[in-house]
Amino acid sequence: MSDIYEWTPENSQFWQSRGKKIATRNLWISILSLLSGFAVWLYWGIITVQMLNLGFPIAKSELFTLMAIAGLTGATLRIPSSFFIRLCGGRNTIVFTTALLIIPALGTGIALQDRDTPLWVFQLLALLSGFGGGNFASSMSNISFFFPREKQGLALGLNAGLGNFGVTTMQIIVPLFMTFGAFGAMGGDPMVLVSASGSLIGKVPAGSESWIQNAGFVWLLLLIPLVVATWFGMDNIRTDEVSPDIGSPLASFAKITLMLGIGLGTALIGLWLILPESANGAGWQLPKEIVLLMVIFGTVYGLKMLPGDIRSSLNRQYRIFNNKHTWVMSVIYTMTFGSFIGFSAAFPLAIKVIFGYSHVMVDGVMTHDTINPSGPSSLMYAWMGPFIGALIRPVGGWIADRVGGALVTQICALIMVASALGVAYYMKAAYASATPEEYFLPFFLLFLTLFAATGIGNGSTFRTIAMVFPKEQAGPVLGWTSAVAAYGAFYIPQVFGEQIKATTPEHALAGFALFYAVCLLINYWFYLRKDGEFYNP
Secondary structure, three states: OEEEOOOOOOOHHHHHHHHHHHHHHHHHHHHHHHHHHHHHHHOHHHHHHHHHHOOOOOOHHHHHHHHHHHHHHHHHHHHHHOOHHHHHOHHHHHHHHHHHOHHHHHHHHHHOOOOOOOHHHHHHHHHHHHHHHHHHHHHHHHHHHHOOHHHHHHHHHHHHHHHHHHHHHHHHHHHHHOOOOOOHHHHOOOEEOOOOEEEOOEEEOOOOEEOOOHHHHOOHHHHHHHHHHHHHHOEEEOOOOOOOOOOOHHHHHHHHHHHHHHHHHHHHHHHHHHOOHHHOOOOOOOOHHHHHHHHHHHHHHHHHOOOHHHHHHHHHHHHHHHOHHHHHHHHHHHHHHHHHHHHHHHHHHHHHHHHOEEEEEEOOEEEEEEEOOOOOOHHHHOOHHHHHHHHOHHHHHHHHHHHOHHHHHHHHHHHHHHHHHHHHHHHHHHOOOOOHHHHHHHHHHHHHHHHHHHHHHHHHHHHHHHHHOOHHHHHHHHHHHHHHHHOHHHHHHHHHHHHHHOOOOHHHHHHHHHHHHHHHHHHHHHHHOOOOOOOOO
């Protein structure tokens, strides 16, 4: 809408007379853009379930790699995205990164029209879906500058929480749109379900027609008008502490393209090192934790090597890495947002694999490939977890604004430890049962509790960041911590896939519970001790 050269939200007179209206307008457009990004980033969790139901000739373990590819790419692209606002401006950044989502959405719709589309095509599209994951870092950094400090918990909670509704929106809309030919002849022909599917309104029996390609095409209905609304409705804040020297929009778009290219390159190398040969990887079986560190630091170093004003701006923003609290908050935020986004990606296929099959002994060997006709439909239930986590996220920010971020985070950590151990128990019981549906209700309720705790914790960690860091650093720190945490969208599906292949899915949740316990101790030591540097109850 305009370039703003004077922005003082801490001044109550400015805020009430002018600032609040501008900030609110930018917030609501930002929420819609972020919602679209989450939808395109994570729709592979639903698409892969339907690919199984339609009999696509791709193994279950390879389908898990599609979610992992999108997860790793989206997380990696958050690293350059953390620094876009200062270099390129808020409006310029959001309009261009939103427009990029059209590429994977259109490509996915085209590729899904053919059951024989090779795996590498889907992997490439999953890679490009990472654009949607990267957008979170720039969006959160941008919104943090619009609001005064005492309003940031709620504002960032709304941006992140309602933006995260992209996951729920996707998990509701995609299954519904796959049940009818919404785009007529332009949308292509349907396929016939080999096994039962479902949607919000109930089960869809085997033999029914499915327009799986609509999973990609449907987002064009939102993305195209949203790009226009973003260009005309958002603002660049041109003050010294936000975006002082951004140049023309075309120059900003070029900078974003260059920096995203570095992130895509390092993500591609990391994926090749991690994936097995059957999934077009090197098959070297390198530890994924080591490869992730290589990707993160390779991306940071690659960006630092860029010339000119990009390098000088990044050198200034890279000061956040000299602050130990950047690293502390990265770990704590991984507990909350990393869990939310990782479980959102893995939850649908986990329900399908654990409860959609009967686990029976055949010639003394436990098998896991007998379809369970009494199993719950993954697409009927999977949306509820992300829905609760996203819905309650602004509440976490609101509560933290009143009682303190660290205290709320501590309570959430305790709940997450207990819930994860409970889920592990029922996963183990279900995966050894011929009638796993008997264990679905407690499994499901505990998982919903886990999602709720991640949502509240997401909001409370923002409050802690706002209290610990100076304003210039708070935006980049929000972006950086969200980048590290977003690797949960890669790590959790990958761990689920590995443990399901090893027939011990409960080990995944037990490991996550141990990590939450460590985070509980870290949060107490740095932010809940009365003699700590930043006592933030």
